[in-house]
Amino acid sequence: MADQRRFDSLEQTAALTAQRLDDTSSTLLNRMATHTHVEPNAVLTTNFYDLHRSSRAQGDTANRWEQFADGYMKWGPGNADPDVFLYRETANVLAVDPGDSLRVRGALVHEQPFARYYCGVAGGQNIVANGAPQNIPFTVALETHSEVIKNGNTTFTLGRAGVWQVSGGYRLSSGAAANHQLMIYNGSSSTVRYAESQQNPGSGNNVTVTRRFGVGAVVALGLAIAGSTNSTIATDVPESTHISLMWLRP
Template identity: 30%
Template sequence: MPDPSTTRLGLYKSKSDGSELVNYPLDLGQNWDRVDLAAGFQPCTSSTRPSTPYSGKPIFETDTGRSFYSNGTAPASASWVEIPNSSGVFGGNLSLAASSSLSIGAAVLTRTSGGSLNSNTNFLATRTAASDIAYSAIVGVDTFDRLRLYADGKYEVGPGNAARDVNLYRSGANTLATDDSFTVGIDLTVTGRLTVNGIGQSLPKYKAATTNRTSTTSLVADPDITFPVVANATYLVDGLILFAADPAGDFKMGWTAPSGAAFQWSCFGQASTATAGSGSIITDGQDLTSTSFGLGGVTDNNKTMTAQVRGYLTVAGTAGNFVLQWAQVASSANATKLLAGTHVRLTRVA
């Protein structure tokens, strides 16, 4: 009876006592065939893996390009452990020790002591379309991702149990926008201009240069005090009128607004019927039909006079311009002036 075959390749061994003659096909040919088959990774297919592999047996699947070795456990079909290689798609789970790193060239991905992933370089997601997702995150068993970052830079956030409901995105050159409400918990510092288009919008107008008008009683729009107003909005109006007028010409003013608008206002100033030194103060209410509201100058047109204007403008369904108009009460060759520094402000309240 021959000696037991080798444990790994099952090579045939004749009797060690020399009583058995050498049989070439059995003792040499068959054994060398098995040695040749076992050299390196044994080629096979995913359906023809060796049925009785030894522990450590390496194989390469020609139909999938994947590599395996047997860990020696039973059954043999469950003993195969995949080895990553560059020829096929890795089909298993790859586990690294907690202190291990994954290096791809100079880029290194490491697990920190706190359990998070750390990289020595940036993360770049190359996507096909701007609307493709570049990054998202969920918490526990969320049914929706709470955070989503798109390839175009748009940022969305939600509660996790419903769709994301707030966003932040680039709406144009040098402009960051959101379609939702924005709350600042501590301080908000604006270095440039603050623009509000809805309730709370402030629209200031200021005369940087004096405008002169002579020999005219026809109201004409001031070149500086014109406001664009939107439909179905309400504005508070306040301002300071600075003018100079010879008592022979004096100063009158009025306002125009879009069709359907209403404007209740008053102007606290000296009446045009005043004497050269002083006169009565006008306090009665006015509206858009008040197109000849007169204010008086004193002495000559070099004396600065002031009047404080306040009002309540309601715009109906038609947008347009809200305009200060003015002229002389009586035609005079001595100019009536609306002075630099005159300013009016609209504040939207509804």
């Protein structure tokens, strides 16, 4: 009889163990339905907001650091909710939340697209006095950047969205007539002007605009002369007729 009871007990234990194994297998299968481990410390999930990893020190009542499946990270003091957040805001932009600060101890290398050209046309460029803007050609590069694309010699395509500062100036060697209008515009339509400055009369002028441009925006420095006297760009001081394009921030 004792052997029979012992056998019954072992049989019950085996059945209970089998049931626990079934429950464990079911739980693992449910987890695998939404999480697929592809390498150590990496996880694929159907929910971007799943908490992936976290850490806290002994005695803490809250996590000091958290990382979510989409890369979003939070930091806190360990005894309260996180208060600093770091994340990918958009393409090529890493951001912290408004109100957070990022302190850099040491040098911060900031790549800032900048390009500058001047008009190097031999003998000067003739500007016809017909009232319509004509693009000033820029043949000599003082500084170039891959995100400032020169189209021929007269227009420039901006390869990065954000706030740009575009500046330009000119000087004439002849034909200092009235109503010289210098403008930064899209290079093809005088109705799309980003900035302009009028000299009446005069032999030179400068203009600057700081504004937001989309990627692929085209800009040019145009000069319009009213009246009947043509003008010629001076080349004795080449850099006096120039254009510079500098990206400032997203």
